[in-house]
Amino acid sequence: MPSNLPEHALVTLLKQCYISPVCQASRFGSRRLPNSSTRALHTARSTTRPRHRRTVGLGNKQKCSYSSIGSADELQSRSQANAASLNFDVDSKSSLLFAGQHDGHAGEQKETRIAIIGGGITGLTAAHYITRELPNAKVTIYEAGNKLGGWLQSEYVDVADGKVLFEKGPRTLRPNTEASLVTLDMIQNLGLKDEMLVSWNSSPAARNRFIYYPDHLVRMPGPGQKISDMLWTVMTEPVFKGAFMSLFEYKRPGRPKEMEDESVASFISRRAGGPHIANNLISAVFHGIYAGDIDKLSARSLLAKPWHFEGVAGSIGEGFFDARKNGYNWVATRDYELRNELGPKVQEIGKDLISASVFSFKEGIGAFPTALEKSLRANPNVHFRTNDRITSLEYDIESNGIKITNASNHTTANYTRAISTISGSHLSTLASDKIPSLSSTPSVTVMVVNLYYSDATILSEQGFGYLIPRSIPYDQNPECALGVVFDSDAIQGQDTVPGTKVTVMMGGHWWDGFDAYPDEEEGAAMAISVLKRHLKIDAPPTVTRVSLAKNCIPQYTVGHESRMKKGHEEVKEVFKGKLAVAGNSFTGVGMNDCVRAARDVVLQIKKGESPTGLEGFLGQQWRKVQVPTRAEMMRKIKERVEREGRMKNNNRP
Numbered sequence: 001m002p003s004n005l006p007e008h009a010l011v012t013l014l015k016q017c018y019i020s021p022v023c024q025a026s027r028f029g030s031r032r033l034p035n036s037s038t039r040a041l042h043t044a045r046s047t048t049r050p051r052h053r054r055t056v057g058l059g060n061k062q063k064c065s066y067s068s069i070g071s072a073d074e075l076q077s078r079s080q081a082n083a084a085s086l087n088f089d090v091d092s093k094s095s096l097l098f099a100g101q102h103d104g105h106a107g108e109q110k111e112t113r114i115a116i117i118g119g120g121i122t123g124l125t126a127a128h129y130i131t132r133e134l135p136n137a138k139v140t141i142y143e144a145g146n147k148l149g150g151w152l153q154s155e156y157v158d159v160a161d162g163k164v165l166f167e168k169g170p171r172t173l174r175p176n177t178e179a180s181l182v183t184l185d186m187i188q189n190l191g192l193k194d195e196m197l198v199s200w201n202s203s204p205a206a207r208n209r210f211i212y213y214p215d216h217l218v219r220m221p222g223p224g225q226k227i228s229d230m231l232w233t234v235m236t237e238p239v240f241k242g243a244f245m246s247l248f249e250y251k252r253p254g255r256p257k258e259m260e261d262e263s264v265a266s267f268i269s270r271r272a273g274g275p276h277i278a279n280n281l282i283s284a285v286f287h288g289i290y291a292g293d294i295d296k297l298s299a300r301s302l303l304a305k306p307w308h309f310e311g312v313a314g315s316i317g318e319g320f321f322d323a324r325k326n327g328y329n330w331v332a333t334r335d336y337e338l339r340n341e342l343g344p345k346v347q348e349i350g351k352d353l354i355s356a357s358v359f360s361f362k363e364g365i366g367a368f369p370t371a372l373e374k375s376l377r378a379n380p381n382v383h384f385r386t387n388d389r390i391t392s393l394e395y396d397i398e399s400n401g402i403k404i405t406n407a408s409n410h411t412t413a414n415y416t417r418a419i420s421t422i423s424g425s426h427l428s429t430l431a432s433d434k435i436p437s438l439s440s441t442p443s444v445t446v447m448v449v450n451l452y453y454s455d456a457t458i459l460s461e462q463g464f465g466y467l468i469p470r471s472i473p474y475d476q477n478p479e480c481a482l483g484v485v486f487d488s489d490a491i492q493g494q495d496t497v498p499g500t501k502v503t504v505m506m507g508g509h510w511w512d513g514f515d516a517y518p519d520e521e522e523g524a525a526m527a528i529s530v531l532k533r534h535l536k537i538d539a540p541p542t543v544t545r546v547s548l549a550k551n552c553i554p555q556y557t558v559g560h561e562s563r564m565k566k567g568h569e570e571v572k573e574v575f576k577g578k579l580a581v582a583g584n585s586f587t588g589v590g591m592n593d594c595v596r597a598a599r600d601v602v603l604q605i606k607k608g609e610s611p612t613g614l615e616g617f618l619g620q621q622w623r624k625v626q627v628p629t630r631a632e633m634m635r636k637i638k639e640r641v642e643r644e645g646r647m648k649n650n651n652r653p
C-alpha cells in the first residue's frame, strides 16, 4: 500500500477516540462476540443479579464473590446520619442565621442565598464562580460526607526513603478541549499555574497507548510511528480485525430518519460493517472512560460528532470529508460560544500548553479541589455544611425559593435558589420522585488498586498504560479488569523516590447489579494477579492501596438526550426555575465537563435567567461554522507567539 494513503475517517476517529478520551468518535452495531470467554463472563455476571456472596476470581478457576454482609450503602448512610447528628449544633445555628436573613415577606429576599448540594468538584466550582460573578450572594455548600472534592482524591503514602502519590480516581486532565478552558480559567484564578505538571505530546505516555488483546499488549497506531509500522500492526494484529471493512464505511446507507438513538456497539458495528471494531477497540476505549457497556451506552450522546455526520451526510466519512473539502467545521453550539468567550481570557496559560497531552499538579489532582476549598473558606459569604445529609428539596411557594430539609435534626432552611451537583437519581429521590427523567441514569462502580514497586524498571513498555476490550478471552481476565495505567510514565515529578507506579482498574459494568464487592485484600490479590498474567510482574509490590469508587461514573445510556430534555421540563415545572443541576450525571462525565457545567449555570443566573442546567439539550445543538479548526487556531496562536518572541528579541538592546 502506498505510504501516503490518506487515513480513513473511521480510523482517525478510532484513533481520536483512543488518544483523546473525550470520545467524539463513531459507532457500529454489535452482538457480543460469540466467543467462549465472553460467554463465560456473561454467565459469571448472570442476568438474575446475585444478591448473595460471589467469590471474585483470582485465577481461571475462582469466581467473583459477593457477600450479603449488609449493603455498603446502608452502612454509609448510617455513618453519615451519625456524623450528621454530631453536627447538630452547627446546623441549627446556621439555619437560624439564615432564617434571620429572610425579611419575612413571602417571595421577597433581602439578598440572594444560594444552596449548593454536593461538595465535589462541581459544587466547589459553582461556589467559586458565584463568589466571582455574584459577590454579594451568600453560598451554603451541603456535603453528606466529611470530605470535599468528590472523586478527586490524592494521597501521599510513605515508603522507605520517601513518599509516593496515589490517585484514587481521575489523575490527569486534558488541556485541549473546549471544556478545559474553564479549568484553565480556574487555575489562573486560583494561582495554581506554577503547581502544574505537564505530560507533553512527545512523551512516551502520550505516544504509547496499548490494548491488551488477545494475550499481549498491542501498541495503537499514533503520532511518532512510521507509517509502515502502523500498517504492519493493523494488518497482523487480531485486535484490528474488521479494520479493512471499515474503510468502506462511506458506502453504507445512513440510518433511518426516525432513529433517535442507538447503542455505541450497534452504531459502530453498523457503520464498520461488522462487530469486530466495536468489540475489540471501541469497547476498550469506553472501558477507559466510562467503565461502561457499549451495548447500553448512547451513541448519540457519547459519539456526538460521528452521529451528527451520519445524520447530515449519510455516513461518517462523507460528513468528515465534505467538511474538510469545503473548509467548514461542525461545532457544537455551546463549544463555539465558550471558545469565543473564554478563549481570549485563558490565552496566556493556553499557549504554554499547546503541545501538552495531559496535566496534573505537583501534589496530585487533589491539589485542585484543595486550592478551591481554601479560597472559598477565606470568603465570609461561603458557608460549608459537611456531614450534612439532605433529606428533601422542594419548591417553597411562600418564599418563592427552595426549601431544604436536612437529616440530622429535620430543620429546614430557605434559599433564593439551589444548584444540585449530586447524581440525577439521588436528586430525584430528594425531590419525592417528581423528576423521574433524571432518575434513570445508572452508574458503575470501579475498584481502583494503586501499586508501587521500588524497582523502576519493572515495566517492559513505557506508555500511558493499556485498556482491555470486552472481547478478551475470559482466561486472560477473570478479574474483570478494565485497564491498567502506568502512572509513573503518565505524570512525572510527584514522588520523592524512584520506582514504578501502576493502577489497576476493575469492575465497572462487569459488576452491574452486584450489591457487594471484593474487599481490600481480595482486590489487591486480583490486581497483582492481573499484572502477573499480563505484564509478567512476579515481584510483590512495595505498597498497595485499594479503593472502591461506588457509583462513580454515570452511564449515559440509549435515550439519554431525550430523557435530559424531559428532565429540563420537569425541573422547571417542579422547582419553578429555582433549581439548576450540574455534575457528571448530565452533560459529560469528565472533570472538565463538570466545572464547565457549574460555571454555565452561575453565569446564566448572573444574567437574570432561571437555568435548569439542561438547556443544552434543547434546540439547535450544532452549527456549521467557517472558523479555523482547533489545529488551525493552535497554529495561529503558535505563529503569533513566535512572532512576538522574534519582536522581543529584535527589540533587545
Ligand SMILES: C=Cc1c2[nH]c(c1C)Cc1[nH]c(c(CCC(=O)O)c1C)Cc1[nH]c(c(C)c1CCC(=O)O)Cc1[nH]c(c(C)c1C=C)C2
Pocket: 021, 022, 151, 168, 169, 170, 171, 172, 173, 174, 287, 288, 289, 290, 291, 446, 448, 465, 466, 467, 482, 483, 484, 485, 505, 506, 549, 552, 553, 589, 590, 591, 592
Ligand atoms: C475511576 C476510574 C475512572 C475511569 N474513567 C474515569 C474514571 C474516574 C473518568 C474518565 N477517564 C477518562 C476520561 C476522559 C476525559 C478526559 O480525559 O478529559 C474520563 C471522563 C480518560 C482516562 N482514562 C484513564 C485515564 C488515566 C484517563 C485520563 C483522565 C484520568 O486521569 O482519569 C484510565 C482509566 N480510567 C478508567 C479505566 C478503567 C481506566 C483504565 C486504564 C475508568
